[in-house]
Amino acid sequence: MAQVNRELTLELLRCMGVELPPKTKLSDDELDKRLSKTLDGCQYLARVVPNPPLNPVSYKPWCLNKSNKRILHAIRRHNFGESSVVYDNLMKGNSHPYTLYSDPLMDLRQSLMTMGNYWDEKRTCMMLADEEKTSCIFMRITEVLEFDPSTPILMVLFRRELRGIQPSDSMVNWMLLHEKEGPKQMGHIRATAKEQHLLLRLLERNSERLLPTYKPKRTALERDLASSFIIPVGPLGGREVARFNSNDGCCVCGDPAKSKCSRCNVKRYCGAVCQKEDWKAHRPTCTSLQGAKWQTVPFITYDKHLQMMARHGPPGAIAVRQSRYEIVQHQGTSDESQGDPDASAPNTHGSTPFIVKVQLNSADVHKLLDTTLLPGQKPMQSGVSMLIYDRRRSIEVVLVKSICPDAAFIPIAELVKTRGPSGLKLFCWATRSGEWSLDLCTDHLPEWQQW
Ligand SMILES: [Zn+2]
Ligand SMILES: [Zn+2]
Structure with missing residues (x-):
């Protein structure tokens, strides 16, 4: 699985609504698990795949009839809390409810809608890349299945390529083939490196949840692509927000807190080392709360x-x-x-x-x-x-x-x-x-x- 450094892990967790102390003493391994679990929460995985593996053969294909919506709409998820924020922003005259390319989870949710829209337009191949093309994820949606009338399952083949690392010949030919067929074939989605990390983690985790005997049809050029699935992604549920955020310890490292800041009597620390480390960030608040x-x-x-x-x-x-x-x-x-x-x-x-x-x-x-x-x-x-x-x-x-x-x-x-x-x-x-x-x-x- 692609490794992500601690700082980025904390940032990805934050965009999903989980704020951990900046110097948390959770091990790399525990932190990584927290990232995966939070991402599972954002996919509402327990709802769609309560008992992995997922067997794609047990679902019927999604078809666009009266009861089924376009994938563009069906893949969307938001909660009532977000609705009110969006409403407020629109009332203030902002054209977009949030800023693009600043929140990896929001960006990922937006990209999934774009992918859904491609499928609706019968485009199946796509490439997600950052502006400088340092990292790309190539993907083909092989089929879309119906979990229920409001929940599609996108079956995909994917591969990530990093600049500076020689891509395989078959991958180069795959790209050329789909580029040649014109813009109708390959969809281009701009995605920051951070968003790609999130998507890649999702694809890799879900790949492990697929029934091992499931073998999607692939062309000779697609032998290096891995198989996975995508289900709707949205904001974390209330229970998960509470579970993954629980921290009553030191505000810097998360260890049990033993003392409070003596000036403001509010911030809690495990000891002098963490308190000293936090002072620069804490000073403005502390000053306004003194006494x-x-x-x-x-x-x-x-x-x-x-x-x-x-x-x-x-x-x-x-x-x-x-x-x-x-x-x-x-x-x-x-x-x-x-x-x-x-x-x-x-x-x-x-x-x-x-x-x-x-x-x-x-x-x-x-x-x-x-x-x-x-x-x-x-x-x-x-x-x-x-x-x-x-x-x-x-x-x-x-x-x-x-x-x-x-x-x-x-x-x-x-x-x-x-x-x-x-x-x-x-x-x-x-x-x-x-x-x-x-x-x-x-x-x-x-x-x-x-x-
Ligand atoms: Zn501490
Ligand atoms: Zn203080």
């Missing part, structure tokens, strides 16, 4: 809040909201990555302070300090609550006045009312202090954010 006061607040998840509102709240409260991790296109099949409604929000920040937006419901404001319930009123009907979330909405939780101690709730509500420009929202520093609690900084505020 800060923190308030621990218990929360419930936003989904849980909606559930409770529907049960006890004012009439017309919306009962169901899609989990932000739920995949939009997994039609008719239960999404194994969907979070348990009683589970807490995943801790994707470890012990690192992060910025949250605290938002008061405008209807709540005048009732903020009213601690008494009207006769016959159930706690939820008072409805006073605050919504708290981070930029990526990896945490989205609610403080409910009726179930949060006043000593914790009121100082935060007052802070938003007095320091927020509109009195309705404010950006605050937060750290995750427990499974069901956040610590919010009540005096030192971060710079105002544009989200």
Whole structure:
């Protein structure tokens, strides 16, 4: 399997939503496994190939009829969380919801759609290469199978070539043959070296999951190509985000933390060596948090809040909201990555302070300090609550006045009312202090954010 250095592995993990400490002490081997497992998560592999090997013969070919979409659309996966980001970006007038060639996973997802589009246009051969052509992946889609009406399986032959290494004669002839047949034949996809690493890892891993006796038809020139398959790739599910991000240790290396930064009392380290190493990066945050006061607040998840509102709240409260991790296109099949409604929000920040937006419901404001319930009123009907979330909405939780101690709730509500420009929202520093609690900084505020 193609080796990837630690720095690149960490970057590829980050683009898939897994942030490990920069000097993590996980061995190369463990880190590499983490990369493969995360990539499996992004393919929702357990849904399509729960028990490898995959036997292509057991699926019927994908055909473009009423129920089946073009591969371009069927191979797409995104979740509800991404939908809201895309919507926000479009509302701001950005023509593209994200920047191309900066996020290897986003780029890979885009390339898979291009491949699907080629297949729809009856082009089967393609070449992915970076601008300088230092590395290329050649591929032919041999057939497309139907896992279910919304999930295609692309069977492929592939080979990677690196500049400076003599390609095999048959490969050169294969390229010439398909180039000669004109642009209708060979599709060209621009892919950064990082995206290619991700795709190559996916192809190599899936290759091992194919039934060994499966032998796709290949021409004499294709004897050096390996056989594999591609299934839809999208964002990691909520459960995986939580599982692969869990780190309560030293923020530099991941070892058990033994001390906190004595200035800000927030960042946790295993010892002096890691703390010294982190100082340059930590200094700006540390300075703005020095001597800060923190308030621990218990929360419930936003989904849980909606559930409770529907049960006890004012009439017309919306009962169901899609989990932000739920995949939009997994039609008719239960999404194994969907979070348990009683589970807490995943801790994707470890012990690192992060910025949250605290938002008061405008209807709540005048009732903020009213601690008494009207006769016959159930706690939820008072409805006073605050919504708290981070930029990526990896945490989205609610403080409910009726179930949060006043000593914790009121100082935060007052802070938003007095320091927020509109009195309705404010950006605050937060750290995750427990499974069901956040610590919010009540005096030192971060710079105002544009989200
Ligand atoms: Zn450490
Ligand atoms: Zn500090």
